[in-house]
Amino acid sequence: VELPKSQAGAGAGAGQRVKISIYFATWWALNVVFNIYNKKVLNAYPFPWLTSTLSLATGSLIMLISWATRIAEFPKMDLEFWKNLFPVAVAHTIGHVAATVSMSKVAVSFTHIIKSGEPAFSVLVSRFLLGETFPLPVYLSLVPIIGGCALSAATELNFNMTGFMGAMISNLAFVFRNIFSKKGMKGKSVSGMNYYACLSIMSLLILTPFAIAMEGPQMWALGWQNAVSQIGPNFVWWVAAQSIFYHLYNQVSYMSLDEISPLTFSVGNTMKRISVIVSSIIIFQTPVRPINALGAAIAILGTFIYSQSKQ
Ligand code: 3PG
Numbered sequence: 043v044e045l046p047k048s049q050a051g052a053g054a055g056a057g058q059r060v061k062i063s064i065y066f067a068t069w070w071a072l073n074v075v076f077n078i079y080n081k082k083v084l085n086a087y088p089f090p091w092l093t094s095t096l097s098l099a100t101g102s103l104i105m106l107i108s109w110a111t112r113i114a115e116f117p118k119m120d121l122e123f124w125k126n127l128f129p130v131a132v133a134h135t136i137g138h139v140a141a142t143v144s145m146s147k148v149a150v151s152f153t154h155i156i157k158s159g160e161p162a163f164s165v166l167v168s169r170f171l172l173g174e175t176f177p178l179p180v181y182l183s184l185v186p187i188i189g190g191c192a193l194s195a196a197t198e199l200n201f202n203m204t205g206f207m208g209a210m211i212s213n214l215a216f217v218f219r220n221i222f223s224k225k226g227m228k229g230k231s232v233s234g235m236n237y238y239a240c241l242s243i244m245s246l247l248i249l250t251p252f253a254i255a256m257e258g259p260q261m262w263a264l265g266w267q268n269a270v271s272q273i274g275p276n277f278v279w280w281v282a283a284q285s286i287f288y289h290l291y292n293q294v295s296y297m298s299l300d301e302i303s304p305l306t307f308s309v310g311n312t313m314k315r316i317s318v319i320v321s322s323i324i325i326f327q328t329p330v331r332p333i334n335a336l337g338a339a340i341a342i343l344g345t346f347i348y349s350q351s352k353q
Pocket residue numbers: 137138139141142157216
């Protein structure tokens with residue numbers, strides 16, 4: 043039975059909306075689980091350089107197995123593809139390790155409050171490095187974003203400079219990652235899932251020597267014994283969970299980036315942070331002062347105003 047054109051169009055639109063909603067819900071749920079296990083691991087085993095490396099290694103392994111068993115189609119790649127991927131991978135590596143270092147020093151909620159300021163970095167980088175200009179409301183939306191983050195940071199009970207700077211560096215690096223990956227994905231036949239897989243593999247190669255230099259096998263082994271004696275043999279499953287969920291949430295986020303505009307993506311990302319902030323405060327019983335929560339709310343509201351004004 044052929045539907046009238048308008049009805050068929052509405053059906054396809056509704057189908058696409060359902061698909062995106064499923065992507066978003068999955069992305070947020072996977073991200074919440076990642077953040078919880080990541081913090082549980084870091085509390086017992088404070089080696090963020092290693093845990094960041096393990097997340098990338100697990101993702102690379104999952105994808106190599108998926109390609110070998112033909113669960114996922116092997117992408118068509120050339121030297122040009124890998125060359126274009128390199129700056130994305132450098133930015134992804136820096137952003138990832140900086141966020142993990144941050145979370146090893148401060149509450150998960152604090153890292154994500156600062157990370158909700160990412161749009162501000164995006165505007166400043168685009169304005170001052172790329173010479174892009176924006177309408178006035180976009181600049182005005184930076185006031186609540188920066189003000190809210192600043193208020194939250196100034197009133198944070200367990201403020202730590204490394205934790206704060208880690209989240210700021212992660213923001214800056216991810217702005218570059220997004221700019222470069224948008225360019226790299228444009229007009230390419232590689233799917234979002236495979237693009238993220240190649241990104242993981244390249245980032246793993248970049249990060250491994252730095253992780254060894256920063257922490258090293260001796261410290262890792264000693265810390266491992268400590269963690270296992272504290273938590274028990276189940277500790278290895280916590281590490282596995284944080285690594286697997288890291289890959290899965292990023293893979294789903296790149297799969298949805300394939301389907302939606304970067305703007306819708308950034309709104310989805312902000313909503314993701316709200317679920318992480320709320321759930322981590324409940325699970326880790328993070329002490330929050332009302333003024334601190336107000337700062338976070340202002341910053342997140344600013345991010346929504348930003349996306350509206352960019353539209
Ligand atoms: C990481 O470890 O890469 C960060 O937790 C990433 O944070 P985001 O994906 O929420 O920006």
